[in-house]
Amino acid sequence: MENKGKEVRNPEILEIEDIEIDLLLEAIFRKYGYDFRNYGKAHVKRRITHRLSTSGLQSISMMQQEVLRNEDFFETLLRDLSINVTEMFRDPDFYAAIRKDVVPVLKTYPFIKIWHAGCSTGEEVYSMAILLKEEGLLDRVQVYATDFNQVVLQAAREGIFSIDRIKEYTINYQRAGGKKSFSDYYTAKYNSVIMDKDLKRNVVFADHNLVTDSVFAEVNMIICRNVLIYFDKELQDKVIKLFDDSLTHGGILCLGSKENLRFSSSFPRFKALNEKQKIYQKRYKI
Amino acid sequence: MHPGAVVIGASAGGMDALAEIIPKLPKTFPVPVIIVQHISPLSDNYIATYLDKMSKVNVVEAEEKVKPVKGKAYIAPPNYHLLIERDKSFSLATFERVSFARPSIDVMFETAAEAFGIWLTGVILTGANHDGARGMEYIQALGGKTVVQDPETAEVDTMPKSALERITPTAVVPLKEIAGWLIKNIK
Numbered sequence: 001m002e003n004k005g006k007e008v009r010n011p012e013i014l015e016i017e018d019i020e021i022d023l024l025l026e027a028i029f030r031k032y033g034y035d036f037r038n039y040g041k042a043h044v045k046r047r048i049t050h051r052l053s054t055s056g057l058q059s060i061s062m063m064q065q066e067v068l069r070n071e072d073f074f075e076t077l078l079r080d081l082s083i084n085v086t087e088m089f090r091d092p093d094f095y096a097a098i099r100k101d102v103v104p105v106l107k108t109y110p111f112i113k114i115w116h117a118g119c120s121t122g123e124e125v126y127s128m129a130i131l132l133k134e135e136g137l138l139d140r141v142q143v144y145a146t147d148f149n150q151v152v153l154q155a156a157r158e159g160i161f162s163i164d165r166i167k168e169y170t171i172n173y174q175r176a177g178g179k180k181s182f183s184d185y186y187t188a189k190y191n192s193v194i195m196d197k198d199l200k201r202n203v204v205f206a207d208h209n210l211v212t213d214s215v216f217a218e219v220n221m222i223i224c225r226n227v228l229i230y231f232d233k234e235l236q237d238k239v240i241k242l243f244d245d246s247l248t249h250g251g252i253l254c255l256g257s258k259e260n261l262r263f264s265s266s267f268p269r270f271k272a273l274n275e276k277q278k279i280y281q282k283r284y285k286i
Numbered sequence: 287m288h289p290g291a292v293v294i295g296a297s298a299g300g301m302d303a304l305a306e307i308i309p310k311l312p313k314t315f316p317v318p319v320i321i322v323q324h325i326s327p328l329s330d331n332y333i334a335t336y337l338d339k340m341s342k343v344n345v346v347e348a349e350e351k352v353k354p355v356k357g358k359a360y361i362a363p364p365n366y367h368l369l370i371e372r373d374k375s376f377s378l379a380t381f382e383r384v385s386f387a388r389p390s391i392d393v394m395f396e397t398a399a400e401a402f403g404i405w406l407t408g409v410i411l412t413g414a415n416h417d418g419a420r421g422m423e424y425i426q427a428l429g430g431k432t433v434v435q436d437p438e439t440a441e442v443d444t445m446p447k448s449a450l451e452r453i454t455p456t457a458v459v460p461l462k463e464i465a466g467w468l469i470k471n472i473k
């Protein structure tokens with residue numbers, strides 16, 4: 001390695017790339033209606049340059065041309081930009097906190113509407129359904145599970161998951177305070193597990209974009225985990241307002257374990273039910 | 287106010303190495319310190335608590351949207367990538383592991399290089415993999431300073447060595463002298 005570390009990058013290049021990325025996001029928005037303009041830029045840039053390096057295209061500007069003319073390429077980019085990483089009983093302590101701090105509240109309601117926003121492939125929805133079933137609440141709920149990515153929504157609807165991660169999920173389930181055996185909730189077939197159909201009896205899976213669509217139902221509980229971290233401050237604030245508008249008084253808002261209401265202008269309208277697990281309740285009197 | 291930052295990447299053996307460096311930094315150290323230490327995804331962030339107890343700078347977990355300030359050291363939370371935005375605020379992300387790691391040193395270093403440019407100092411410490419080498423190269427390419435722990439003084443020398451394969455750093459420094467080097471060279 002003779003020339004190691006000799007490459008020098010002109011900071012001007014960064015400025016050009018910033019412009020190219022803004023133009024690319026503008027093109028995506030105008031052509032396809034998906035609005036990534038207020039997503040965190042560092043992350044967006046990483047995803048775009050990653051796609052650039054595997055696509056054989058020379059520059060982000062060329063990518064813009066490709067996106068505008070080739071819908072398949074757009075679909076690929078959409079998948080890059082929407083991180084779908086998820087798991088069953090992700091953060092088991094969160095689910096344990098739901099049992100302890102939220103279930104007693106929900107038990108006082110005759111009927112409960114729950115919205116999973118950004119549900120990805122559905123693992124979170126099935127996990128919550130299992131919990132609700134064990135707490136005797138499943139018959140009283142209507143669940144809306146939404147995402148803006150059709151591909152993951154279809155997977156969520158089917159409720160078929162790879163068997164590879166079942167061991168890990170079983171441990172999560174137990175740490176989350178599961179009362180039975182995780183295997184009671186699925187049947188294994190070849191390399192897959194099929195989730196018990198009863199769990200999705202009261203679930204509607206629907207396309208919804210948090211950035212461009214408005215309120216579609218009044219609900220008692222919203223679970224939106226690991227979605228807001230991809231948004232900039234202004235967009236976070238806007239989406240939390242949307243949640244505020246969608247929640248009944250006393251309604252519950254659950255965020256991801258590294259997400260914060262603190263910076264949102266709606267912060268005073270909520271109180272923490274469990275600060276560590278980011279479980280909030282909309283105040284009755286504001 | 288100094289517009290820069292120090293970023294540190296560590297893996298196997300990193301806890302002891304960090305415990306050798308961070309407590310020696312004075313409260314008046316002119317820039318924030320941002321750390322990625324590879325750690326089990328399930329662990330609580332005990333490193334921050336542990337280092338905070340023995341340090342003069344305040345050691346905390348990096349939270350999204352927060353802008354780092356001097357007098358503090360920030361540690362990436364387990365199981366999240368830490369990215370630095372151009373306005374220097376933190377972002378967290380859960381995209382797939384990069385060279386088997388989340389948080390990834392490369393991801394943090396590369397985004398920090400773009401945010402801090404010539405004002406950044408990258409430090410690579412002990413570890414049993416290659417994470418951080420690309421990030422160091424990128425820091426250097428954008429005019430930042432690079433410090434590699436002298437492999438002789440590393441508990442596991444793979445990580446410093448793979449950085450040295452990619453770049454000729456500003457300095458190769460024995461573990462015990464890294465804090466002193468930073469204090470002397472960042473003003």
Ligand SMILES: C[S@@+](CC[C@H](N)C(=O)[O-])C[C@H]1O[C@@H](n2cnc3c(N)ncnc32)[C@H](O)[C@@H]1O
Nearest residue numbers: 082083086118120147148149209210211225226
């Ligand atoms: C990292 S996953 C989180 C999945 C699950 N909530 C969890 O915590 O495991 C983020 C999901 O948010 C979705 N998403 C991103 N932006 C969105 C938007 N503007 N509207 C609706 N869903 C969005 C992505 O498609 C992805 O499925």
